[in-house]
Amino acid sequence: MKQEIIIAGFGGQGVLMMGKILAYSGLMDDKEVTWMPSYGPEQRGGTANVTVILSDDRISSPVLDAYDIVVALNQQSLDKFSQRVKPGGVLIYDTSGIHNLPERDDIKIIPIDAMEATFRIGHPKAYNMVVLGALLEAMDYKLPHENVLKGLQKSLPERHHHLIPLNSDAIEMGRNLLPK
Amino acid sequence: MKEEVMLMKGNEAVAHAAIRYGCDGYFGYPITPQSEVLETLESLMPWETTGMVVLQAESEVAAINMVYGGASTGKAVMTSSSSPGISLKQEGISYMAGAMLPALILNVMRGGPGLGTIQPSQADYFQATKGGGHGDYHLIVLAPASVQEMVDFVALGFDLSFKYRTPAMILADGIVGQMMEKVVLPPFRPRRTAEEIRKQCPWATTGRFGHRKRNVITSLELEPSKMEEVNHRLQECYREIEKSEPRWEEINTADAEYLLIAFGSIARICAKAMEIAREKGIKVGLLRPITLWPFPKEGVRKGAEGKKGILCVELNAGQMIEDIRLAIHDSIPVEHYGRLGGIIPSPTEVVEALEKKIIEK
Numbered sequence: 001m002k003q004e005i006i007i008a009g010f011g012g013q014g015v016l017m018m019g020k021i022l023a024y025s026g027l028m029d030d031k032e033v034t035w036m037p038s039y040g041p042e043q044r045g046g047t048a049n050v051t052v053i054l055s056d057d058r059i060s061s062p063v064l065d066a067y068d069i070v071v072a073l074n075q076q077s078l079d080k081f082s083q084r085v086k087p088g089g090v091l092i093y094d095t096s097g098i099h100n101l102p103e104r105d106d107i108k109i110i111p112i113d114a115m116e117a118t119f120r121i122g123h124p125k126a127y128n129m130v131v132l133g134a135l136l137e138a139m140d141y142k143l144p145h146e147n148v149l150k151g152l153q154k155s156l157p158e159r160h161h162h163l164i165p166l167n168s169d170a171i172e173m174g175r176n177l178l179p180k
Numbered sequence: 181m182k183e184e185v186m187l188m189k190g191n192e193a194v195a196h197a198a199i200r201y202g203c204d205g206y207f208g209y210p211i212t213p214q215s216e217v218l219e220t221l222e223s224l225m226p227w228e229t230t231g232m233v234v235l236q237a238e239s240e241v242a243a244i245n246m247v248y249g250g251a252s253t254g255k256a257v258m259t260s261s262s263s264p265g266i267s268l269k270q271e272g273i274s275y276m277a278g279a280m281l282p283a284l285i286l287n288v289m290r291g292g293p294g295l296g297t298i299q300p301s302q303a304d305y306f307q308a309t310k311g312g313g314h315g316d317y318h319l320i321v322l323a324p325a326s327v328q329e330m331v332d333f334v335a336l337g338f339d340l341s342f343k344y345r346t347p348a349m350i351l352a353d354g355i356v357g358q359m360m361e362k363v364v365l366p367p368f369r370p371r372r373t374a375e376e377i378r379k380q381c382p383w384a385t386t387g388r389f390g391h392r393k394r395n396v397i398t399s400l401e402l403e404p405s406k407m408e409e410v411n412h413r414l415q416e417c418y419r420e421i422e423k424s425e426p427r428w429e430e431i432n433t434a435d436a437e438y439l440l441i442a443f444g445s446i447a448r449i450c451a452k453a454m455e456i457a458r459e460k461g462i463k464v465g466l467l468r469p470i471t472l473w474p475f476p477k478e479g480v481r482k483g484a485e486g487k488k489g490i491l492c493v494e495l496n497a498g499q500m501i502e503d504i505r506l507a508i509h510d511s512i513p514v515e516h517y518g519r520l521g522g523i524i525p526s527p528t529e530v531v532e533a534l535e536k537k538i539i540e541k
Contacts, residue, residue, distance in 0.1 A: 035360035061452035
């Protein structure tokens with residue numbers, strides 16, 4: 001098993017944290033993991049992205065040309081990474097704010113309305129967890145939910161641990177956003 | 181406490197590793213992309229547990245001279261910075277080499293010259309391996325390619341620097357510093373007692389208690405014949421290190437027709453490039469120098485035997501390639517591929533460079 005994933009969006013959307021929880025969940029499932037952020041001035045209000053690799057074996061490059069899954073949360077990110085989905089791979093995008101889609105018929109394109117779902121549960125800050133849920137559902141590698149919970153526990157400081165049930169619900173909601 | 185498996189950044193991992201090694205003191209000054217070293221140490225507050233000192237100095241120059249002071253007393257002390265800050269420390273590093281003081285210095289390289297950029301680079305290879313400051317000296321230079329090696333090289337760097345009484349440097353870059361990976365942290369080791377330090381470092385200024393001659397730590401010797409002796413002693417030490425300490429890693433070199441040589445995080449990108457090339461039927465191997473000084477000359481010479489060509493990939497305009505060419509006496513073609521100013525090459529880019537610069541030539 002190997003999943004090469006990039007999550008890209010605006011700084012402040014929780015892209016890096018989402019990647020961290022995904023990576024920690026993989027670690028809790030006994031996988032090799034690498035989390036490589038974009039760091040620097042682009043994080044201040046601009047775009048931010050994080051590459052997460054989960055694998056059974058030792059991971060080579062933390063920097064990639066092509067991804068199994070691209071998660072794009074704004075138009076700039078989609079424009080930048082949609083051509084870098086491997087043939088047969090998956091592109092997940094949030095329908096709010098993204099209007100121009102790539103013309104590719106060799107990949108699976110999954111629209112999710114995570115923003116709307118987030119408002120439905122009344123916790124806009126859980127947006128990234130809704131997206132994470134959709135991503136987990138779209139992955140070939142099925143991460144057991146108990147290990148995602150462990151990943152949450154490890155990633156969040158203890159003072160925020162009372163929010164784990166809420167985040168868990170948001171992840172569950174995200175899983176259900178995928179067309180069955 | 182026992183070993184622990186965690187997910188963390190290379191910079192954070194160094195902080196944890198230092199405390200667990202039994203480091204006595206860290207003196208630093210913040211600079212991207214390595215500020216998490218100091219930040220993590222401050223948040224872990226080791227002064228309340230192991231007694232390790234953590235101090236944000238007023239400048240890089242102050243920090244390295246605090247390291248000089250701590251090292252003079254036989255303590256295991258360290259500093260960290262990124263390229264422009266490491267330049268500021270060079271005077272202190274040269275003094276420490278001259279005074280034969282052990283210490284650990286971490287450079288998480290960013291693009292230069294000057295203030296440059298905060299993105300990753302490997303352009304300080306010359307500075308780290310050829311001296312950096314003034315005078316005939318070397319540092320032991322370790323190049324980590326993973327977060328786990330950031331942990332492991334703290335202990336290795338300290339051990340080697342005490343063994344040979346010379347400063348050691350971990351030469352990392354923004355990628356290894358900023359990325360998170362699985363790490364196994366070693367068990368906690370208690371800091372050495374005063375008695376243990378006196379035993380391990382008979383040269384240190386630990387107080388003579390009327391039993392021995394004064395120990396003087398200095399790099400100054402005005403008598404040229406004596407200064408030449410000092411230099412000969414250093415050179416002897418360096419020859420010993422060159423003989424005993426070169427380290428490198430090889431992947432798929434046995435059946436390879438071509439060789440990629442890269443250090444640090446770029447070796448990881450090259451490992452992926454190697455996978456892509458092999459899928460295309462190109463037989464490529466990877467050789468990764470782990471010690472940049474001493475440079476693994478024998479490893480590279482043997483690795484190059486029977487190969488059609490070498491591509492050296494670095495985040496600079498061509499620095500380690502000089503040591504490769506010297507090691508193999510230009511017996512086969514060696515070309516360089518590098519990106520500058522903080523740009524990171526992709527694995528495919530490396531394969532294309534190999535095809536264009538080596539295979540199609």
